Amino acid sequence: MPDLMVNLGGRTVPLKDCFWVLFNGDGCAEGSQLGRCAVDEEQAHKRFTPRQRDRDREIRQGYRVELVDRGQWRREAEPCFMGRCQHEKGGAE
Numbered sequence: 001m002p003d004l005m006v007n008l009g010g011r012t013v014p015l016k017d018c019f020w021v022l023f024n025g026d027g028c029a030e031g032s033q034l035g036r037c038a039v040d041e042e043q044a045h046k047r048f049t050p051r052q053r054d055r056d057r058e059i060r061q062g063y064r065v066e067l068v069d070r071g072q073w074r075r076e077a078e079p080c081f082m083g084r085c086q087h088e089k090g091g092a093e
């Protein structure tokens with residue numbers, strides 16, 4: 001099966017080289033999975049958050065699922081997972 005290609009900010013890249021990232025309302029990455037795990041945001045969100053009620057709540061809270069390439073992942077998601085980002089952390093000092 002040929003690699004599925006996606007358009008990412010005007011560039012065409014193989015989906016397998018991308019990552020789905022779940023960002024919370026503050027823009028802080030909370031989850032990440034390989035690009036080929038899902039074909040669109042909705043399917044990716046279902047994998048992050050299986051229950052419809054929980055997804056609806058996340059959407060109300062401003063969560064979003066984005067497809068990013070490796071460079072964006074390093075810049076926008078990795079610092080969050082490593083605890084080095086500047087985002088507000090709920091309850092943090």
Ligand SMILES: [Zn+2]
Pocket residue numbers: 027028029079080085086087
């Ligand atoms: Zn963050």
